Amino acid sequence: MRLLERGDTGELHLTNPIPNDAIPEIPRYAILSHTWGDEEVSFEDMADGTAKKKAGYAKMQFCGDQAWLDGLKYFWVDTCCINKSDKVELEHALNSMFRWYREAAKCYVYLADVPAKEHSANSNGSLELAFQKCRWFTRGWTLQELIAPTIIEFYSKERERLGDKKSLEEELHAITGIPLKALQGSPLSDFSVPERMAWMDKRDTKYEEDKVYALFGIFDVHIPVIYGEGLQKALKRLRDKINEDYLCLAKLWPTDPRDPRDEKERIELEKGGLLVDAYRWVFDNSDFNRWRDSPESRLLWIKGDPGKGKTMLLCGIINELEQPITTNAQLPCYEG
Numbered sequence: 001m002r003l004l005e006r007g008d009t010g011e012l013h014l015t016n017p018i019p020n021d022a023i024p025e026i027p028r029y030a031i032l033s034h035t036w037g038d039e040e041v042s043f044e045d046m047a048d049g050t051a052k053k054k055a056g057y058a059k060m061q062f063c064g065d066q067a068w069l070d071g072l073k074y075f076w077v078d079t080c081c082i083n084k085s086d087k088v089e090l091e092h093a094l095n096s097m098f099r100w101y102r103e104a105a106k107c108y109v110y111l112a113d114v115p116a117k118e119h120s121a122n123s124n125g126s127l128e129l130a131f132q133k134c135r136w137f138t139r140g141w142t143l144q145e146l147i148a149p150t151i152i153e154f155y156s157k158e159r160e161r162l163g164d165k166k167s168l169e170e171e172l173h174a175i176t177g178i179p180l181k182a183l184q185g186s187p188l189s190d191f192s193v194p195e196r197m198a199w200m201d202k203r204d205t206k207y208e209e210d211k212v213y214a215l216f217g218i219f220d221v222h223i224p225v226i227y228g229e230g231l232q233k234a235l236k237r238l239r240d241k242i243n244e245d246y247l248c249l250a251k252l253w254p255t256d257p258r259d260p261r262d263e264k265e266r267i268e269l270e271k272g273g274l275l276v277d278a279y280r281w282v283f284d285n286s287d288f289n290r291w292r293d294s295p296e297s298r299l300l301w302i303k304g305d306p307g308k309g310k311t312m313l314l315c316g317i318i319n320e321l322e323q324p325i326t327t328n329a330q331l332p333c334y335e336g
Contacts, residue, residue: 030067098217279316
């Protein structure tokens, strides 16, 4: 992850990349949600010093200034914080986008086609109508940007605050059809697959595959990004991944009707105790850390051949989760 930093005098510059699994090293940050225009600032523009010449720089400055007022020195903007010429970085970013929005201290939604209250009062249309008709509600990527963050503030093109996710939740529900509980932070697994798929129905993306890739976080899945494969192939891969997770859930069964800790103690006695070196490696694994830290991630799937140490790994993971216990996590599903 790469952030923008606002200096004391308002100048903006990119930070060095933060390692994917260095969660404690990521500072508190704000994040911008917007619709793309013709002159957005790219990663290359920031690198060669030409960013200020682009019209999109004004949005970045707005986000940095507002974050500064809210006590946040760092912020993230999708146009320039991703080196899109690096395919590995781009794929990682697309698979991590939902988490980045969810973990932001604040999300600012900049509505370039919604006027400030005083301007709308002097025109034929109302502020409410302009809000309902704004382009932001028609774009594919803004779906997760509406659902993931806890704190969202909406701003007009003149940078006037229009409200927040809580105060506008009835309007947001009416415009998008997304249930209030989903907007209020209920686990997305509470909503059926067809229901979540339907949230994307009236939205568009520049590339057809993005209508699928923008759903990664909605379904808590991670699949390779393949531009050019077409919408239907991308959708099939997404459905296959979702079905794979559901199949794993269907295979789960209780190991013992007693307290599972009794079963863990029995296993440790049979194995002669825990072998720390046999499981400590998993705590440095980025996929494991993503599962452990995400409130949406309930299932950890570990695949391996018989006799390769899955049981010992399970006992070690249980030890880790008991300090403190993660209440929303399920035990791993093993295959093999």
